[in-house]
Amino acid sequence: MMAIHEERGADGSSVKGWPYTDFATGWYQIGYSSEFKPGDIKPAKWLGQDLVIWRSESGKLSVMDAYCPHMGAHLGHVGQFGGKVCGESIACPWHGWRWDAEGKNVEIPYMKGETVNKRIDVKHAREIDGIVILWFDSAGAPPNYEWPGIPYLGDRNNYYAIDATVDGPHRVKPQFPFENSADPHHFPYVHGSGVDAEFTDYIVEGALIRNTMNMLFGAGKPRTWMTPNGPVEGTIDNFCWGTSLGVARFNIEGRVCVHLTFVTPIDAEQSVFFSTVTHTKDEGEDGDVPVGIAKKMMDAQHVQIRHDFHIWQNMRYRVKPIFTGEDERIRYAFLRRHFDQFYPNPVYAENRLPEAAE
Ligand code: FES
Numbered sequence: 001m002m003a004i005h006e007e008r009g010a011d012g013s014s015v016k017g018w019p020y021t022d023f024a025t026g027w028y029q030i031g032y033s034s035e036f037k038p039g040d041i042k043p044a045k046w047l048g049q050d051l052v053i054w055r056s057e058s059g060k061l062s063v064m065d066a067y068c069p070h071m072g073a074h075l076g077h078v079g080q081f082g083g084k085v086c087g088e089s090i091a092c093p094w095h096g097w098r099w100d101a102e103g104k105n106v107e108i109p110y111m112k113g114e115t116v117n118k119r120i121d122v123k124h125a126r127e128i129d130g131i132v133i134l135w136f137d138s139a140g141a142p143p144n145y146e147w148p149g150i151p152y153l154g155d156r157n158n159y160y161a162i163d164a165t166v167d168g169p170h171r172v173k174p175q176f177p178f179e180n181s182a183d184p185h186h187f188p189y190v191h192g193s194g195v196d197a198e199f200t201d202y203i204v205e206g207a208l209i210r211n212t213m214n215m216l217f218g219a220g221k222p223r224t225w226m227t228p229n230g231p232v233e234g235t236i237d238n239f240c241w242g243t244s245l246g247v248a249r250f251n252i253e254g255r256v257c258v259h260l261t262f263v264t265p266i267d268a269e270q271s272v273f274f275s276t277v278t279h280t281k282d283e284g285e286d287g288d289v290p291v292g293i294a295k296k297m298m299d300a301q302h303v304q305i306r307h308d309f310h311i312w313q314n315m316r317y318r319v320k321p322i323f324t325g326e327d328e329r330i331r332y333a334f335l336r337r338h339f340d341q342f343y344p345n346p347v348y349a350e351n352r353l354p355e356a357a358e
Pocket residue numbers: 068069070071072073092093094095096097
């Protein structure tokens with residue numbers, strides 16, 4: 001039988017030409033709160049780390065190094081008899097030692113009254129708006145900012161519950177979806193829009209970078225499902241915390257659709273893509289299930305962003321692209337340099353824009 005091998009870059013990195021030696025510092029999505037019920041234990045691998053994720057009986061979610069300090073069992077692979085949550089601690093499947101949410105050994109069942117001093121490494125994780133995020137820093141530093149949550153516009157109670165699709169592994173880097181916000185000319189080719197987009201300049205606030213895109217939705221068509229009364233000027237507010245938590249917030253005729261496009265590496269080569277979307281309810285709508293244009297818009301976002309994937313999966317990353325025109329030269333270069341600071345081996349010198357081809 002013929003074996004089919006995926007083509008890989010000569011440097012061993014999954015995306016050919018990728019210049020960075022480790023993952024960027026920042027927050028990364030590793031799931032949704034609803035996936036973890038009290039008493040659940042799950043094995044996971046994110047950002048090159050083997051992990052166990054578990055929720056205590058009282059509801060506290062913990063993300064820890066997977067391996068038991070005793071003899072090294074993976075705490076996330078439970079057995080038929082051992083390996084369970086006991087109140088506020090997790091019991092190892094091998095010899096039943098119990099560890100609390102701080103990683104402290106709280107019980108050795110067959111050595112009554114004795115415990116060991118060795119701790120399990122507990123990771124920095126948060127649950128915000130139903131999203132579970134994990135902090136990564138290649139030097140082990142603790143979080144230096146917090147993710148404020150889904151950037152709802154207006155009353156957050158007026159939005160449908162989040163709708164999520166998850167897929168992978170993909171040969172894609174966390175910052176790729178947000179680079180859409182610097183790339184006005186790909187919209188007609190990749191997303192089928194009638195016109196190029198227009199962007200405002202980026203604003204940087206700590207780890208957050210944002211800009212706004214003005215776009216004529218439904219351009220060139222008498223009407224579409226999104227624009228039943230003909231073309232409409234709308235905006236897309238783009239936000240990105242670190243390199244991975246990229247959000248596009250669509251504002252079209254008073255309707256708001258918020259789309260989170262979070263990419264999280266499993267290891268140096270592959271990532272998982274989390275697509276999370278919510279939308280305002282139309283006036284008079286008080287149900288929980290999206291209907292009408294809201295439903296179509298939410299479904300469309302999950303599909304639209306995936307149109308980029310065949311580009312990202314097969315590209316060679318150009319550290320020095322041929323940038324042309326104001327948008328690319330100023331905005332794309334600015335964005336690349338902004339992302340650069342989060343990596344342990346920045347490749348763009350302080351004052352040098354990557355604007356000329358080699
Ligand atoms: S390996 Fe975990 S209790 Fe022995």
